[in-house]
Amino acid sequence: GENVEQHPSTLSVQEGDSAVIKCTYSDSASNYFPWYKQELGKRPQLIIDIRSNVGEKKDQRIAVTLNKTAKHFSLHITETQPEDSAVYFCAASIGQNFVFGPGTRLSVLP
């Protein structure tokens, strides 16, 4: 089955700096790669996603890149703000089957 790894597990950055979180997946059939942000005690919320026919997608300060050949995808957050502090999960999906990465705890220091 699909296996998703995510690095780093924790990440601290200064406010205004960029943050990068990387995920790798094992099943080349996976075709949808969402990123979720989860604040403490709340539900995960989709922040950006990318499909396998696209290499890069950007939404304001957030971008995702996908390398299908290498089977890895990354989340990029620029100009980080304290409210970006949360746990971020990547996922790889085929249809309704979602496999989540272990998560990255991002702390943005003021």
Next chain:
Amino acid sequence: GAVVSQHPSWVICKSGTSVKIECRSLDFQATTMFWYRQFPKQSLMLMATSNEGSKATYEQGVEKDKFLINHASLTLSTLTVTSAHPEDSSFYICSAIWRYEAFFGQGTRLTVV
């Protein structure tokens, strides 16, 4: 987007009792729902896949007799933690897929005392 509602958001129960958690898709039909367990500072661990009108599919290591799942309609799945023990205390969260995107319930924080 779609809305998944989970109830209750928190519950405290005594050891040995059972607790039922509901997961509803409010504005779409979900033939499949997913139940996760999340320990503090850890990832979402898939417990089981709930299938409308049939038996749930449990992940390895998850006791099906302890975590009873019922998916009686296209908009409702329930998870019942039976004979709860303190080690069952955790954050339980459900999700459903709509248009290939996963939507999550608010989660239920279960504390067994």
